[in-house]
Amino acid sequence: MVRTADEASVFPDVVVASIQMAPKVGSKAANLKRSIELIEEAAGHGAVIAVLPELANTGYVFSSRREAFELAEAVPDGESASAWIDVARRCKIHVVAGIAERVEDRLYNAAIVAGPKGYIGTYRKLHLWGDEHLFFESGDLGLPVFHTEIGRLGAVICYDGWFPEVYRLLAMRGADIVCMPTNWVPMPGQAGEHMAMANTLAMANAHSNGLNIICADRIGTERGQPFIGQSLIVGAQGWPIAGPASKDREEILYASINLKETRRARHLNAFNDVLRDRRDDIYDPMLGTGWPLPRH
Incomplete structure (x- = not known):
């Protein structure tokens, strides 16, 4: 596609x-030191968004709520959040990083969003997985869309990606890019060379909503729990534009996204648009009825 100047x-x-x-x-x-090294490497390759895994600074498999509480910190004033904000400013990059957030006596599985101008906002995981229920509260900030100079950013974390309503609501609110810090674990029937179920879900939701989705997973085994890697970047037409990454190595995936092409991707042809074709006279209004659609 040729674009004018x-x-x-x-x-x-x-x-x-x-x-x-x-x-x-x-x-x-x-963990924090390594994450900053990798963010700096991504910025050196021209990236303007870098997404880190879920709970990137603490690790995932807590032995007790006490351990989780001691590792958690305030956002945006804690040590890890402050360091990520600093590297975002210094490298002129947007950072979305998974963190255990402490608010008085409550804990959240959260993601901090920072950019060249500093702290932008926080997302708190809505759908907790497994033992997370022992440590965290369910997210209470809804599905914010952060307006930045490079586009409208949404965030989800891991198991949130199993719920199509999440992506639909972000699309209805105008998101261009969804950033997913994640810690994917093996799923029943997922073995050998099979694509990760999470990758298939990301592709389907990207296509159904015209969204770019950046999935950043972790690798390794922690206290007996393996993680599967296979990070992925999906374009707004639903096809992978980088990855899947390996199952067992640290690496950085890069992809180029154009927001005009992203917004055009929702128009499937002269007659069909994946958002405007919705029958909101039939569907439950909680699936998005009532929000005005962006017109550009």
């Missing part, structure tokens, strides 16, 4: 990065 300046291509790494539970200082 005016179109290219208004809707420039942006390079995004999915950072696949191997946090170690309890090793917060080392």
Whole structure:
């Protein structure tokens, strides 16, 4: 597709990065140091968004709520959040990073969003998985869409991606790019060379909603729990544009996204648009009725 100079300046291509790494539970200082090294590497390759895994600074498999509480920290003023905000400013990059957030006596599985101008916002995981129920509260901030100079960003975390309503509501609220910090684990029937179920879900939801989705998974085994890697970046037409990554190595995936092409992807042909074709006279209004659609 050929774009005019005016179109290219208004809707420039942006390079995004999915950072696949191997946090170690309890090793917060080392995990944070490694994450910053990888963010700096991504920025050096021209990325303007870098997504880290779920609970990237603490590790995932907590032995007790006490351990989770001691590793958690305030957002945006805690040590890890402050370090990620600093590297986002210094490297002129947007960072979405999974973190255990402490608010008084409550804990949240959260993601901090930071950019070149500093702290942007926080997302708290809505759908808790397994033993997470022993440590965390369900998210209470809804599905915010963060307006930035590079587009409208949404965030989800891991098991949130199993719920199509999440992606639909983000699309209805105008998101262009959804950033997913995640810690995918093996699923029943998922073995050998089969594509991860999570990858299939990301592709389907990207296509059904015209969204770019950046999935950043972790690798390794933690206290007996294996993680499957296979991070992925999916374009707004539903096809992978980078990855899947390996199952067992740290690596960074890069892809180029153009927001004008993203918004066009929702128009399947001269007659059909995946958002405007919705029969909201039939569906439950909680699936998005009532929000005005962006017109550009």
